Amino acid sequence: MTSADTTRHPAAVDAPTLRDWMDTPDRPRVLDVRTAGEFTTAHVPGSYNVPLDLLTEHRDELAAHLAEDVVLVCRSGARAGQAEQVLAEAAADLPNLHVLTGGVVAWEAAGAPLVRGEERWELERQVRLVAGSIVLLSVLASLVVPGAVWVAGAVGAGLAGAALTNTCAMGMALSRLPYNRRNAPSLEQVLADLRSPASRGR
Template sequence: MNPPAALDTDQAHARLADLTVIDVRAPGEYASGHLPGAHNVPLDRLHHALPAIEEAAGQGEILVVCASGTRSENACRTLAGLGVTAATLTGGTSGWAARGHELHCPEGAARSAWAMERQVRLAAGALVMTGLALGLLHPAWQLLSAGVAGGLVFSALTNTCGMAVVLGKLPYNRPRTAAPDLDATLAALRQRRG
């Protein structure tokens, strides 16, 4: 499958008013700062949101964003397989902020969630170190480290990350402030241009 269309941060900034922006990060990441007007549809809820996304695509272009661009590329491929054309933001919200463009943070979002890639590195590293340390007590514990290594190889080969999906469901990746639930987000997405 061909790579999805991509907009760089300056192109997206210039066309932001004409784009429907869908942020596929976990709600906690989204609450820590997102593109103005972006709708939060976590990657693991993309299929549930498909009818609203199809409606939005019928009214204009869809831009899918995440922290670095990896998850948004996966989302664009998933959407393309379902008949919806969408572009990804090159460099994600990190690239957006690095170019000096505004990120919207809801009022009361005092904390900043770590980027999912950073959380995965911490969790994977901690599990490997735990497996190696416990392996000194009993060699069978080294299988924990081997399992994490195998998961990382699988993640790289498939460009997916099961650990990120699991971490995205943890409470600290949910915003502490009242955030709109997915149904409210989908209703807003349907009304975007209506």
């Protein structure tokens, strides 16, 4: 924000508030922490892609370039919340971090515009496919090898743990597949964006 602006925005920002805020001179930087594939499919105009795995791996370098207001965006808000925690741990003096409540889903539901590109499966959908397939195959395999049913149990336990901790190891693993990393930005590209004042308005 500019020094003359006394408006304060809460840590959680809803879609209408962000839409109005992006039309002001002190518009925030909008960082989309989904995979490059998800970002290509649809993203908030003016946002740019910083996948969660890249942000987590290079949090110190990125946090050092976040002096102004930043709104973190993902599909539903869960990964953006994780990104906020990661950046807050890297630099405790970052009071300017915000999360778009409900993510891109809420943004679209509010009638806000999206930049659309090639259709790609969202990470959550990929997790459902992989987890469901493993459970199904494990149950079928247990007809021949009774112990195979424990694989299904392990997947169930993993999904329950993911819900309780609001993290997903399977999702993070899938995010590293070539399908999700195609056109992913490099650290150098992201840092160049953060250093450029023009990137706030693109």
